[in-house]
Amino acid sequence: MSVALALGTAQAQAPAPAQTAPAQTTPAGTPVGGFNLNNASLLEVIDTLARELKINYVLDATVKGGSVTVNTFGTIRDVDLRPLFETILRMNNLAMVQAGNMFRIVPIGNIARQPISPVTQTDPTKLNDDERLILNLVFLRYATSAEMVKVLAPFAGDGGQLTSYDPANLLIILDNSRSMKRTLELINLFDSDTFAGQRVRAFETKNGRASDVAKELEQVFKAYSLSNGKDRGAVQFLPIDRINTILAVAPNPSAFVEVEKWLTKLDIAPKVTAGSIQNNVYRLKYGRAEILGGVISQLYGGCGGMGMGGGYGGGYGISGNSSYPAQGYVGGGGGFGGGGGG
DSSP, rough: OHHHHHHHHHHHOOOOTTTOOOOOOOOOSSSOOEEEEEEHHHHHHHHHHHHHHHEEEOOTTOOOOEEEEEOOOOOOOOOHHHHHHHHHHHHTEEEEEEETTTTEEGGGGGGSSSOOOOOOOOGGGGSSSSSEEEEEEEEEESSOOHHHHHHHGGGGGTEEEEEEGGGTEEEEEEEEEEHHHHHHHHHHSSSOOOTTGGGEEEEEEESSOHHHHHHHHHHHHHTTTTOOOOOTTEEEEEEEEGTTEEEEEOOOTHHHHHHHHHHHHSSOOOOOOOHHHHHHHHOOOOOOOHHHHHHHHHHOHHHHHHHHHHHHHHHHHHHHOTTSSSSHSSOOOHHHHHHOOO
């Protein structure tokens, strides 16, 4: 009752327009006097404001009541009364959702189950600066939806909800219009093509095959927990053997510093280990390849090789080739080869 009296008194004190005053364009809406409420009943405030706004409402059964303290000065018009009404509801963990010609006043926790039509709005300037609830679908272009939820969650309004749908890189945002404006401004800052070109970099391999080096890089970055095929925020390596190049894709450009560091360590000339075989080709100027090959086999081969070399040596010594004297080349081919063969 005290709320109704306060409104009625303010309306009675409003001066009537003079008959001779010239016609002026006034803001739309019925003027309502200032509020001076101290610990007023929440249910009475809801009923009074709903009557002033001429809206039909249904109060959820779980709404038991509360108290409201509001002090305003000057004249309030109904265009300002609606945001005030929604602000009072939100401060009491309530929200108002329109369903046809009726408005449902429900707890904020039940908002997700209310009939709110979704919109796809990415321009914050096209949203009203009020407390009306909006279900907004935002398709991201460059940033990942899972990472964006982590960034935006601390800035959501009271009762606001953010959901990520990774297959479509989609954000589902349920929040009041005022908080939604701020959320869209943050999305436009992070989901920008300014950083798109910095997230892919090509690295040339000089010594190893691109596909082999890429596998080694994946193993290294998995140990760092920076490369995992199931994580969209991981570092991805795409080898291109045709041009000896590895494409590194990372959501954070700073990861390329680590990629370059490890690429320098892994893409090096192969080292010959002890006991391994390395093939080389030598062109002889004076000797015959088959003869010199037999001698080398005797020196570095096994026993079987020396026996085979003995046959070479014996034949060489008996042939008496004047161009390649046995005693001058190997110091007596028959003796050396024969000893090995025996």
